[in-house]
Amino acid sequence: MxxxxxxxxxxxxxxxxxxxxxxxxxxxxxxxxxxxxxxxxxxxxxxxxxxxxxxxxxxxxxxxxxxxxSGLSINDINLIFEVRLLYEPYALLKYGSKIKDEVIYKFFDTFSSPAHTFSEEEYYFLDDAFHVAIVGAIQNPYLLKTYDWIHNQNLRFRVMTGQFVDLRLEMTNKEHLSIVTACLKHDWELAAKEMEMHLMASKSATFDLVLDKKSTKIHHKK
The missing domain is CATH 1.10.10.10 (Winged helix-like DNA-binding domain superfamily/Winged helix DNA-binding domain)
Structure with missing residues (x-):
């Protein structure tokens, strides 16, 4: 068996x-x-x-x-980020106190280093681990199951778009550090607000990358 x-x-x-x-x-x-x-x-x-x-x-x-x-479309970006914007700030606001301090300190040390010290693949892993750690604090199996579905789709989008460009990589690192700093202060309201701003910036960057790739393909076809 x-x-x-x-x-x-x-x-x-x-x-x-x-x-x-x-x-x-x-x-x-x-x-x-x-x-x-x-x-x-x-x-x-x-x-x-x-x-x-x-x-x-x-x-x-x-x-x-x-x-x-399953396919992925521009509309899926909206749907994925809609769920993430509901879940991740909420996870910090409602369950942030469940995240162990040593986990927060570990991410603080990580994101205190310049983003360019990591390879793109390493930063993909760190970014994913950070968001998973935050959502993992949620103590509601129904919410976690739904988020897991969204998480898989989000990972596919990252692979498709090669989401991090140098400028966005550094900005992402700063945004992560702002979130973690608020967590260290146990200011969960601020942490949730910083997370919301981070996700909105990520959504905008993802749209820009997808539309730019589409535009490039059309240009090459001509």
Whole structure:
């Protein structure tokens, strides 16, 4: 039984990781048989993984057509940030006191360093870990489950857009430091306000990057 569960988890994790990293691009069609061969597992773990991923909104299983990786649109940016703007400031305001001081100090030390001291990939990881730590303080499993769905989609957008450019990277670092500084003071109202401003700036930057990429593609086609 444990071996079967392990294979199911492996299939689920491997496919999910490839979707989030856009190795399976938005809108791509997947084939169950090809997945079995690629991941070296039987039909049952693959089908179990696909069922879970469909529930998480990462794929759609289309009768007589196949398995489609869920698309991402400009409207999805609005939807993702709408949820993040509801959840993340609320997490600080309502549950900020649940975040351990040593966690806050760790992020303070991290974001006190200039952003350019990290590689882009390292900063992706740090940024994600920071936001996950804040939302992780929420002690409501229903909210956490919904946020996990949004979190997966947000990670895909980052991979697609290459979200951090040098200027935005430094600004993001400063915004993170402002949030953490408010947390160290246990001023959760200020921390929530700083988080809201940070997310609004991130939303604007994401729109700019997506629209710029679209404009560049149109220009090249001409």
């Amino acid at each position: 444990a071996a079967k569960e392990s294979l199911k988890q492996k299939a689920y994790h491997d496919i999910k990781e490839k979707i989030i990293r856009c190795e399976y691009a938005p809108g791509a069609m997947l084939n169950e048989e090809a997945l079995r061969e690629e991941l070296h597992v039987s039909r049952t773990p693959i089908r179990d993984a696909l069922s879970r991923l469909e529930q998480e909104g990462l794929i759609s299983i289309l009768p007589k057509k196949g398995i489609e990786v």
